[in-house]
Amino acid sequence: MSQAVSAERESRQPRTKIGRKLGRASRAGFALLVGLLFLFPLYVAWVTSLDTAAHVFTVPPHLIPDFDFNAYRRVWHMARWLMYLGNTVFITAVTLAIALSSSVLSAYALSFFHFKGRNTVFMSVLIVLMIPAEALLIPNYVILQAFHLLNTYWAQILPYGASVFGVFLLRQFFLSLPDSYRDAAKLDGAGHLRFLWSIALPVAKPALFTVGLYIFIGCWNSFQWPLIVSTSHSVQPVEVAVSRLMMAHSVDWRRLSAAGIMTTLPLVMAFFILQRHIVRGIRRGEGLQE
Amino acid sequence: MQARIAESDWAARVGRNAARSRRRSREGWRAVLFLLPTVVFVAVFVYAPAAMSLALGFYHYHLLGARTTFAGLADFRSALTYPIFWLALEHTLLYALYMVPLTLAGAVAIALLIDAQGRFYAAIRTLVLLPYITxxxxxxxxxxxxxxxQYGVLNAVLHWFNLPPSQWLLSSSMAMPSVVLYSLWHGLGFNVVIVLSALAGVPRPVWEAAAVDGATGWQRFFRVTLPLLTPTLFFLAVVTTIGSLQAFSQIYALSGGTGGPEYATTTLLLLIYQTAFQYFHFSYAAAMAMLLVALILMLTFIQNWLSKRWVFYQ
Structure with a gap:
């Protein structure tokens, strides 16, 4: 609450110049503190991963990095990280490709084709949003078992092959396209696929990015479902491999931290490169979920 | 919406019913092709399992054995008489009870603090959102x-402020608040982004008029900004409630997969996971999952009903 106090103090604009300056400085100070608090846990893991053996178990904790890369060298040989990382990349990429194309096609059909039962189809897809994922956990396991798909990549991809959010958001975008676009394309002899590819999709780029972002974060960071359906190491994503390492080596903090940093780093880098788009993407997603 | 659909109806412009129905049937087939992937995925991985989960709870289903026998309400009865189930329900609600108010208050406070121009505040906003994508x-x-x-930073901080140390995740009373602390760190940034975008929509003139009328900062916040934020806060309350009832990864990781100490972090979803995939009592777990779903729907319904009392739509 103290942050709110300072924000309000700032906006009240004290009469004196010094008072105003002080208000602005205290607000900036609070903001900096909050920002550092959010960064701190990552910093602690990073420092621990670079500690020398003598600096791990110390009171008070040692918070200056030693730049000793031994923990990384050792944790690298403890598991086939490239394979696990490859699994995560593969599963995320294929899920993205399938879910994006299925939702683009459906959204297109639901906005540019005219057929009986169009609204019924749309509603029956939207109803999916009302069904909590918990209800599907056990029966989906049973279904995948019946298809002999447990312990395959497909077990982690197919249940996420449709994106209701994607269908919904893309449909909104397609419906906002002026009719004249489609009319003009038709006169020029462009079929539906051509129109979709060269006009509708480029216009819907922001929506595609938003949908892709949500699918990407959900898929890359998913844990519970891969934990359940993949017991064989060769198809496990990196998160499941890290959790196994955690359960087995719960006292080797340097190596665990190194593993944590190693698997977090790609996402952090991607985040810093794309952050502006990500913030816009999150906002756009929320506006339309309401 | 209806109007827009009618407007985009290319065929209607042609205005000839016969041509229209011919086009409709031709487009019908194409539509089927375009819709097929989504419809198949939704049918196989949402509708079929949703129907199955209703059935599973009523049968004794054995993963390896072929015997599937009708159980009636036996699984529901044994879930409701299992003390751990009630404990898990209590912990699930407790977790949500911590998460929802703390998330909303925290998100509004942080958003107000960092809602300012300049590179400095932009950098802070980045830091606050960073954990969300990890x-x-x-x-x-x-x-x-x-x-x-013994060696953790948090107790060192407590020591620094001359406060008694805590056992954190090892104590049954502090384990859940510790998980909450992690979850807040991880998820607050998302909520802050949403509140910030709502703040950007607060009309400046209204706010300035209040200032001219002599409203203090607090009055402006509680009488102008907060009411205009209520639709967003309602959205976040619903999303956070559902999200906390579905929390799994952080509880699994921070309790070493056990839900301990002494069941202190055993939530319904963790109990369902353990029952189904560690002890392989599928029907029993399915019955508990149905009860959790009922809880989620009930809470969503209650929130919707309550929203009429506090959400202010312009």
Whole structure:
């Protein structure tokens, strides 16, 4: 609450110049503190991963990095990280490709084709949003078992092959396209696929990015479902491999931290490169979920 | 919406019913092709399992054995008479009870603080959102280490302020608040982004008029800004409630997969996971899952009903 106090103090604009300056400085100070608090846990893991053996178990904790890369060298040989990382990349990429194309096609059909039962189809897809994922956990396991798909990549991809959010958001975008676009394309002899590819999709780029972002974060960071359906190491994503390492080596903090940093780093880098788009993407997603 | 659909109806412009129905049937087939992937995925992985989960709870289903026998309400009865189920229900609600108010208050406070122009505040906004995109299992390692009662940073901070140390995740009373602390760190940034975008929509003139009328900062916040934020806060309350009832990864990671100490972090979803995939009592777990779903729907319904009393739509 103290942050709110300072924000309000700032906006009240004290009469004196010094008072105003002080208000602005205290607000900036609070903001900096909050920002550092959010960064701190990552910093602690990073420092621990670079500690020398003598600096791990110390009171008070040692918070200056030693730049000793031994923990990384050792944790690298403890598991086939490239394979696990490859699994995560593969599963995320294929899920993205399938879910994006299925939702683009459906959204297109639901906005540019005219057929009986169009609204019924749309509603029956939207109803999916009302069904909590918990209800599907056990029966989906049973279904995948019946298809002999447990312990395959497909077990982690197919249940996420449709994106209701994607269908919904893309449909909104397609419906906002002026009719004249489609009319003009038709006169020029462009079929539906051509129109979709060269006009509708480029216009819907922001929506595609938003949908892709949500699918990407959900898929890359998913844990519970891969934990359940993949017991064989060769198809496990990196998160499941890290959790196994955690359960087995719960006292080797340097190596665990190194593993944590190693698997977090790609996402952090991607985040810093794309952050502006990500913030816009999150906002756009929320506006339309309401 | 209806109007827009009618407007975009290319065929209607042609205005000839016969041509229209011919086009309709031709487009019908194409539509089927375009819709097929989504419809198949939804049918196989949402509708079929949803129907199955209703059935599973009523049967004794054995993963390996062929015997599937009708159980009636037996699984529901044994779930409701299982003390751990009630404990897990209590912990699930407790977790949500911590998460929802703390998330809303925290998001509004932080958003107000960092809602300012300039590179400095932009950098702070980036830092606040950063944890949201990190993988839960990987980042809970650092937190586990911070929670360490002997060597962890958190107890060092308490010591610095001359406060007594805590056992954090090892104490049954502090374990759940510790998980809440992690979850807030991980998820607040998302909520802050949403509140910030709502703040951007607060009309400046209204706010300035209040200032001219002599409203203090607090009055302006409670009488002008907060009411205009209520639709967003309602959205966040619903999303956070559902999200906390579904929390799994952080609880699994921070309790070493056990839900301990002494069941202190055993939530319904963790109990369902353990029952189904560690002890392989599928029907029993399915019955508990149905009860959890009922709880989620009930809470969503209650929130919707309550929203009429506090959400202000312009």
């Amino acid at each position: 993988p839960v299992i990987a980042t809970s390692i650092g937190w586990l280490w911070m929670f360490n009662p």
